[in-house]
Amino acid sequence: MGERNVEDVDLLVVGGGKAGKSLAMDRAKADWNVVMVERDKIGGTCINVACIPTKALVGSARTLITARRAAEFGVDVDGEPSISLDRLRRHKESVVDAMVTAHGKMFADSGMDFVLGSARFVAERTVGIQTRTGGTRMVRGREVVINTGTMPAQPRLDGITETRVWNSETILHLERLPDTMLVLGGGYVGCEFASMFATFGTRVTLLQGPGQLLPREDPDVAEQVAQILSDQGVAVRLGVRAQAVRRESGYGDIVVTLDDGREVRGQELLVATGRTPVTADLELDTAGVAVTDRGFVVVDDHLRTTAEHVWAAGDAAGSPQFTHASWHDFRILRANLTGGDAVTTGRLVPYTVFLTPELARVGLTEGEARAQGRSVKIARIPVAAIPRAKTLHDTVGTWKAVVDADTDQILGAALLGHGSGEVVAAVQVAMLGRLPYQRIRDAALAHPTMAEGLNLLFDTLDDQPQQRRTAPAAGDIPSG
Template identity: 55%
Template sequence: MNARVEDFDLLVVGGGKAGKTLAMDHARSGRRVAMVERAMIGGTCINVACIPTKALVTSARAVRTLERGRSLGLVVDDDVPVDVDLLRQHKTGVVDGMVAANLQQFLGSGMDFVLGEALFVAERTVEVALADGGTRVLRGAETVVNTGTRPRVPDIPGLAEAGVLTSETLLELQTLPARMTIIGAGPIGLEFADMFAAFGTEVTLVAPAQRVLPREDPEMARAVHGMLQAGGVTLLLGREVRSVSRDGGEFTLRLSDGTVLTSDAVLVAAGRTPVTEDLGLDRAGVATTAEGFVAVDEYLATTAPNTWAAGDVAGSPQFTHASLDDYRILKTNLAGGRRSTRDRLIPRTTFLSFDLAHVGLTEEEARAAGRQVRIARLPVAAIPRARAGRDTGGLWKAVVDAGTDRILGATLLGDSAGETITTIQLAMLADLPYTSLRDMIITHPTMTEGLNLLFATLSED
């Protein structure tokens, strides 16, 4: 370490949602801030995750709308053409615009934005191999690790050698494959399965899990399963991929039950792994967990003094909105407060041709915790706005404490569920009884109006 050490009030390693927001906030307040980012200006979400995938989900939903155009009074061709070049232009245009906006915000905040590879060489100190050549050594009075995660490639014989796709490399496909096999039944795998089925690809999804979305309510997971099948996805669950091989442009997958699949593309969607192994965290006194995540306490403090971690790499729920709340926690705690990650009510949404949104406890979790519950269910077809748009697939379900009438959780499947779940979340945060949503005057006809109907089913028990 021959370069001169440059000192900063705050050093952020990795420019994800928590890190970049904290860096800009501190820089605008007049503090001296440096943020090091390896490659993705704006973070994973903008470049290879939430934003580009949701741009393509929008395209897939448009295809589905055109497919049912005649039922909406439109004259459309039976075959809806999908142009992969136009899809890529749409996705790239959205991403490039947000990357440019982020870079402008970084520079406008007054931070020292450093593009390069960071390696910890001592406590709160990194040596950065700059992207344009040269080296800098940066030290923070306070340091935050926010390096995120990358796609996990499981140890399946032949998988890595076959040149399969991940959720990141898939976004650069030059052609739409005629046949695609997806390994994994979590949100990422399902989003791509539904998307490519809409684009006309023959999609087969394989997973060792007995059902899709194992962390979700079993009843709602079955409903998702049915809607995916109706959309053209073949699901082979409870089966493991034993080996993968490739001959030219064709992949062969051998499954645990003897099934042999052939495919033009294989996507691995088997979760994500933390970006920590090449950071030199041991030199900084920062411990990691057995899974490789940075070990933090409920205040996001690491095992090293004045060193923090946030976002996916800290084991926080892998959502951009959770990372944004990590920023709020760090902002408070760096100012001497004691804000905690405990008992956060964090919603989630899987974006298919329809939304699957959830907040709080599932029925299974509530009963396992010993709660006496009442269950509200409503088919989306009962909601006037859904009927008006002929988009009636789905089911809404809420879990209510039988003794207090408080909402313990909800899972909504169908059109606009990701928007509607926020109303339930707000009622839970305000500790309102379910009757508040049952009796609230809600604009007609909207999807949120379905909450009146959903919670009215409890009065019919």
Template identity: 75%
Template structure:
């Protein structure tokens, strides 16, 4: 006899930022809600991504502050050193506290939170294998797929047998290697390269394309690369790996390159993107179509090809940032409660947490020109900002791209101290449709990093706003 499904108002498969936020919100509103999470209470960000990595980034930055303390007139008794045990405690205390808080939040919301593995067996219906070995069949009036992504590992000879690290397994911090090889020079690869170099590890970064951060303008990517080199990273661009080999008994690991040469280190971090968690969900039984890359196909309202089935976050092809997933939640909540919301045209900023950080919003110069804009470019070194001088942190460059005909800000790349905070001001100016002159002439607090926006847009001259 077939299982009789439990019927609920909302079924959420995967407890990432969008899914857990929607589940709690609707449960508090009186809906019957079941949320299924496979293994990470609170989602990927809290457990193995944003929160633990940025906690460790702050540890690395503390090392920089300690090493440069004498410049600020502070003398330390000894050379600062990394304590692996203390690093682990710091990271785990932050993560553990947030996981515990989420357990309480889930319970207090009134949702039915299930730890287990869900697989679709019919439209809007999943069979759940719970962690204790039981099974449940649940059908939602509405269903949200928020299953996330996992680190992608390239299909290279020897990689599967070589015990390589991914962006998730590296966070277990069982050891600080003397030499770390990193395959991939995107956001994740650069962040870990900067972090481990500051911890004292020798880092070799291998990037297939001609620059790190291939989505950025060449001048900004070049500035990031220079910073990494100054931190001790051996940055190699235009090199492609063809094989990986680990010596027996977890000995050194070697990466063979396309030209026949090889590079050897204690560990290898593979940072070559992420793969959607869709292969084992049984989405065909639900009538949900996937893209060629395996992501859930959605429209700009986050609707899938199946009636009353939605998808959000990384698995839906949204920008792979927690704040984008949070916005997905707001869009879903609106659409599930009779309003109308869309992802079309949304402006999603992001920060690459190298040290110092790179904050970005809108179009790059190359993207703006490719889109047909006539552009002017504002650019200043961070060393020109008074606040940077007071804290002796003058590394970096700020750049903004402006439409020459309308004076609208099209995008910005801020590389330097606290750039991730300042970029929000640029984003809000863009959302408000303000011409660059409004930001240039704003009375901004002195001395702050945000004051640099006056200086940045001053480079474009004193012309008034075009009518």
């Protein structure tokens, strides 16, 4: 194609993840001429093969737990509650399909030019697009945003390329619920699926190379997560590393050989060993865009790449791999493309691991705070001490907060227990406002709610630096 075939637009977005699609719609509504090209997922990874379908299935698992425990609430349920694979699949697909359809309408209504196809850079700020319908286009953006996300990583194990295994995306096809399953990797994804499938009735063995699950968490938190999974029936194997994978003849069991020569087997294997950026086929060097040795786009704190007027956002730019982090990237890009000066430096990004019960985290862990040389106070209560948890018969877990002993400001929290993903937002807001912990301790929080537990959590601290009262036992706090 010659220069005369190049379409010039105000904004070219390569990849339709949360940051990219939000920016494309926003700028199109502001009368920018916008083209967004997406390879295969209308709406991005989150709603198609990540957050939304997995949390829909977590909802199914939790509903099954509630049904099994109905008698504790005085409710009679005829027969043993069980999972219907067809209905489970329909539930997940209905949620995803509705959101994909809604996104298609939002894209059209915004006025952007949405293209399904594969893009490669052919010059500065210019891509060639092979469209899904077989056509070709050449588009150049005055401003360009790369938002291509990540995909499941595959470890280098003998035999793995010849063995049909699941990853965090293919497992969502729900072809069957196996009687036995191996999970390779004890990070957030591995723990979520292990908890979910164990609830569905699968006998799960989780293999983790490091000596604890969730290596980014404090050891005491990780140990309790491991105990929760064990109580759900998951066989947790720590400090074991896989060396080879094979499937027995026919469609037999998958066998994983460990580094000590032992073997473990299951009908299916879920590989949950992280994600890798989708940048290898973009020809980024042609556009002057540098990447790291792992393939992530190099950006500064404004999300600028090494090429003028080319930006990157979301997972592919090395941002925290959460949809809400990508959405915050959108807000930074929008500001910077419209005369502002926004940066990623110092932002506070919480997250929730959707086990049952869930682990919600924000800020520093105790280990991170001590490694920075801070004097800290640790607040801790069992979830069983929270009145609302008692009413729900859902008392598993512990809440923990890290407080700066010199300023009384909250440095971080790890809330493991029912509803923690909702409650952690209150802690985050207090941290953003730089409130001393006493403001939450003394606030009149509604009773009986899980958020009320924050009163109890911070009441375990007194006003003397580096001191901590003993956490109350479940029976020491009045329930009304």
